[in-house]
Amino acid sequence: MSAHFGPSDGGVLTLASVVERASNPASRTGCDVQMEGMRSRVRLWGALPFDWCGNLSLHCHAAGVNIVEVDARHLGSARWAASLLVEPVADGARVRSLDIQAMARHRPSRVLAEPAIQLDTFELTPAGQRAAVGLRLTAADRLGLLASVLAAVLDSGLRPREISVRTRSGRAEDWLSLEGQSGAAPSAKQLANLSLRLGGANPALD
Numbered sequence: 001m002s003a004h005f006g007p008s009d010g011g012v013l014t015l016a017s018v019v020e021r022a023s024n025p026a027s028r029t030g031c032d033v034q035m036e037g038m039r040s041r042v043r044l045w046g047a048l049p050f051d052w053c054g055n056l057s058l059h060c061h062a063a064g065v066n067i068v069e070v071d072a073r074h075l076g077s078a079r080w081a082a083s084l085l086v087e088p089v090a091d092g093a094r095v096r097s098l099d100i101q102a103m104a105r106h107r108p109s110r111v112l113a114e115p116a117i118q119l120d121t122f123e124l125t126p127a128g129q130r131a132a133v134g135l136r137l138t139a140a141d142r143l144g145l146l147a148s149v150l151a152a153v154l155d156s157g158l159r160p161r162e163i164s165v166r167t168r169s170g171r172a173e174d175w176l177s178l179e180g181q182s183g184a185a186p187s188a189k190q191l192a193n194l195s196l197r198l199g200g201a202n203p204a205l206d
Contacts, residue, residue: 014083015071018043022081031100039068040095042084044104050159052080052104054147059103061143064090070165082163107147117148122198124191127177132161133186134177137198141172149174152197157181157190 021027022045029046049055053070060067066089072082086095119139127134135153139145146165153160153176162177178194180186 014041014043015073015081018045018081018083019073019075021045022075022079028079029101033096033100036085039085039087042086042095042100043082044084044100045079045081046101047078048080048101048104049078050074050154051107051147051150053082053160053163053165054150055107056084056100056104057146058108058144059098060086062108063098064088064093065095065098066167067165068167070163072163074159074161117145117152117198118142119199122200124195132177132179133191134175135194136173136175138171138173141167141170145172146174149176149198152194153178156194156197158186158194 021030021043027045031042031044031046034041034043053072057067065086067084067086069085070082071084072080074080088095119137122135122137125134125136126132135149137149150160157180158178159181160176161179162175164175166173178186180190
């Protein structure tokens, strides 16, 4: 993700190491967890659905774990590499005991519907990569926010290429690099549909 679009902090550098690990033919799928103070750094790579990050956020909430940061990149052929920083917020919550890969692959069965999307701001801008479009949004952090946004992206005929999430003091700031379902540049109609689903008017790219 270009520096002007998404975060430029240490999470991006951590993602680069996961991408390198994912490119090793002997390690095509995996997940490891390392402590960083009171938080845990999760490195995840392998075949995942395009809504995996929303699935994982819902599971983590149910397990008493908060996702603080996400940096993820689609590597092609349904394969992803991701670096996440998470922290337990409920007594007894243990990140190492969670099956992160299974949580990312499947939506929790007890979530019946996507909650309404309530954003403070969002903008669609050129992302600087192969005609991709960047979506940047801010909102109060709440259960289902990322899952709802990703559902809107997919329902609009788009898919994420890169994802960055930062959550601080109950506020969420997310960046997504978007492309068409086949990897082509997003069409004006697709972007208009997405904008309407996010609560805005037809977009004008800067």
